[in-house]
Amino acid sequence: MGLFSFFKKEKKKNTASLAKERLQILIAHEHSDTSTAAPDYLPKLQEELIGVIRKYVKVDDNAVNVKLEKGDNFDVLELNITLPENN
Amino acid sequence: MSKVIVVTSGKGGVGKTTSSAAFAAGLASKGHKTAVIDFDVGLRNLDLIMGVERRVVYDFVNVINGESTLKQALIKDKRVENLYILPASQTRDKDALNKEGVESVINELKADGFDYIVCDSPAGIEKGAFMALYFADEAIVVTNPEVSSVRDSDRILGILQSRSKVAEEGGTVKEHLLITRYSPERVEGGDMLSKEDIQEILSIPLLGVIPESGSVLQASNSGNPVIMDKESQAGQAYMDVVSRFLGEDIPLRFVESEEKKGFFKKLFG
Numbered sequence: 001m002g003l004f005s006f007f008k009k010e011k012k013k014n015t016a017s018l019a020k021e022r023l024q025i026l027i028a029h030e031h032s033d034t035s036t037a038a039p040d041y042l043p044k045l046q047e048e049l050i051g052v053i054r055k056y057v058k059v060d061d062n063a064v065n066v067k068l069e070k071g072d073n074f075d076v077l078e079l080n081i082t083l084p085e086n087n
Numbered sequence: 088m089s090k091v092i093v094v095t096s097g098k099g100g101v102g103k104t105t106s107s108a109a110f111a112a113g114l115a116s117k118g119h120k121t122a123v124i125d126f127d128v129g130l131r132n133l134d135l136i137m138g139v140e141r142r143v144v145y146d147f148v149n150v151i152n153g154e155s156t157l158k159q160a161l162i163k164d165k166r167v168e169n170l171y172i173l174p175a176s177q178t179r180d181k182d183a184l185n186k187e188g189v190e191s192v193i194n195e196l197k198a199d200g201f202d203y204i205v206c207d208s209p210a211g212i213e214k215g216a217f218m219a220l221y222f223a224d225e226a227i228v229v230t231n232p233e234v235s236s237v238r239d240s241d242r243i244l245g246i247l248q249s250r251s252k253v254a255e256e257g258g259t260v261k262e263h264l265l266i267t268r269y270s271p272e273r274v275e276g277g278d279m280l281s282k283e284d285i286q287e288i289l290s291i292p293l294l295g296v297i298p299e300s301g302s303v304l305q306a307s308n309s310g311n312p313v314i315m316d317k318e319s320q321a322g323q324a325y326m327d328v329v330s331r332f333l334g335e336d337i338p339l340r341f342v343e344s345e346e347k348k349g350f351f352k353k354l355f356g
Contacts (some may be wrong), residue, residue, distance in 0.1 A: 015278045019234050023288050027241050073259075 042066050049079070057083060089197045091204045093223035095247070097239030099210030101231045102267040105303055106325075107207035108136045109196040109314035110227065111327030115170035116314075119202040122161065124192075125175035126219035127209035128183050134174045138310020139164070146298075148176035151188030157195050168313065171201075184218045193222050212246060220251050227294060231268045232280040237288055244289065263294035265328065270299045271344040282342060295328035297321050298341040 046066045047065055065080035098338040104125075111123035124147060125133035136138040139162045145155035150173075157173075164170035173192075176183055196204050208219035220226065226247050230240045244262065253260050266282055273279035286293050297303075302319030306312065314329070316322040320341045325339050 016274070016280050016284065017277070019280050020284045020288065023234055023237055026238060027288060030241070031245075 042068065049081075053081060059084060089201050089204060089255070090224050091193060091206065091222050092225045092227060093164055093206040093208055093220045093247075094211065094229060095208040095216065095220055096229040096236070096245050097212060097243040098231075098236045099217075100301075101229050101236050102297070103210070103229050103344060104133050104136050104207055105307065105313060106227065106267065106297075107149060108228050108312040108324075109325040110329060110332075111172075111203070111205040112137075112164070112167050112170055112312040113314045113326055114203050114205070114332075115164070115167045115254055117333065118169065120169045120171075120200055121203045121205060122171045122173060122196050122201050123205040123207060124173040124219075125207050126215050127207065128175050128186070129177060130180075130209065130217055131175040131177055133167060133172065133207050134162075135310065137172055137312060139172055139174075140310070143174045146174045146176040147192070148178055148180075148183045150192055151184065157192060157199075166311075176179050181214060181279045184215060186221060189218050190222060204318055212242065216243075217246070217250065220247055220260075222252055223247070224253065225263065227263045227265050228289070228291065229265050229267055230268060230285060230289070232270075232274070232285060234280075234284075237280065237285055240289055244291065262291040263332070264289060264291045265294050266299070267297040267344065268299045269296045271342055272346070275344050275347055283340075293339075294331055295324060296326045296339055296342050297328075300328070 026061065048066055049066065050061065050064050053064065059081070063082045063084075065082075067078040067080070069076045070079060092110075094103050094110065096103050097337070103126075107123055111121050115121040123133065123137075125131055126147075127133070128148065131146070134143050142162050145160035147160065149155040150157050150160045160172065160173055162172040164172065193204060206219040206223065209215040220243075228240050228244060230236050247260050248254050251260050264286060266285060269282065270279055272282045282296050282316060298320050300319055300321035302316050302321050305314050306316055306319075306322075313319065313322050314325040317326075324341055327340060330337050
């Protein structure tokens with residue numbers, strides 16, 4: 001009886017933590033989904049930024065990377081510009 | 088300054104209407120002039136939970152369409168001073184609610200000196216739910232300790248902070264987490280998400296925890312907001328929620344099983 005209830009309790013303990021784990025993964029995924037889908041102005045922004053940077057530095061088409069990340073209280077627009085070597 | 092509070096959840100059946108009725112009655116019993124509006128057009132139920140179903144003459148949609156005045160449609164509660172109920176319409180017209188109409192009703196309530204306007208949202212993320220949250224200054228997100236409810240709460244929080252009027256104007260809707268149907272025994276047994284788990288996942292401040300309680304069904308059977316049942320744990324927990332909302336610092340109650348309480352009493356008592 002004691003052994004039986006011990007195993008029963010062990011089995012139950014897993015379901016709440018399993019629920020939490022599944023939810024955390026799912027919600028993180030759903031949040032990242034909306035951040036990649038949302039801003040439709042990003043390609044145009046990227047294109048124009050390349051134009052501006054090219055006025056000063058010779059860079060490749062794929063040298064500018066623009067990303068939008070959604071945070072809890074604010075969103076972060078991340079700009080990644082790779083400058084050519086020997087510059 | 089009047090405040091508009093939406094009671095929402097995304098998922099159905101988690102206790103939005105029960106919570107709206109209890110919360111509004113609690114605010115009113117503490118002396119604040121409060122109106123509670125049922126936004127569930129076509130599936131009106133707040134009137135039944137509040138026991139005023141036989142006094143409905145005009146409804147929310149009648150007021151919006153100019154078929155009655157707001158004063159004619161508002162039902163004054165006979166038990167609690169300062170409490171008024173605006174029932175939903177039973178029309179099947181999905182477009183019965185519109186931003187302009189809802190805004191005019193809310194503005195009229197504000198002008199009439201209402202301190203709190205509680206919007207009882209329908210389930211889902213369609214028009215009725217959107218209308219209920221659009222004008223909100225604050226939101227009470229009702230969540231059950233159960234995966235689908237937590238996920239839907241997260242969805243509705245996203246909508247709240249992107250599509251409400253406050254959000255459109257660059258502000259933030261103040262969020263409150265209200266966990267209902269909580270069973271400390273099952274949490275301690277490991278087969279129910281704990282209040283800490285839910286808070287960690289949703290990361291919004293906890294306003295209160297309402298224990299699973301037979302008195303909620305008894306209250307709805309008799310058409311009395313459960314907060315008026317001062318003997319019941321659920322009623323007391325709702326009153327704590329109202330006090331906390333009004334700024335009082337009150338510890339959580341009924342979040343530990345009798346067994347655990349006994350254990351700690353033995354240890355420290």
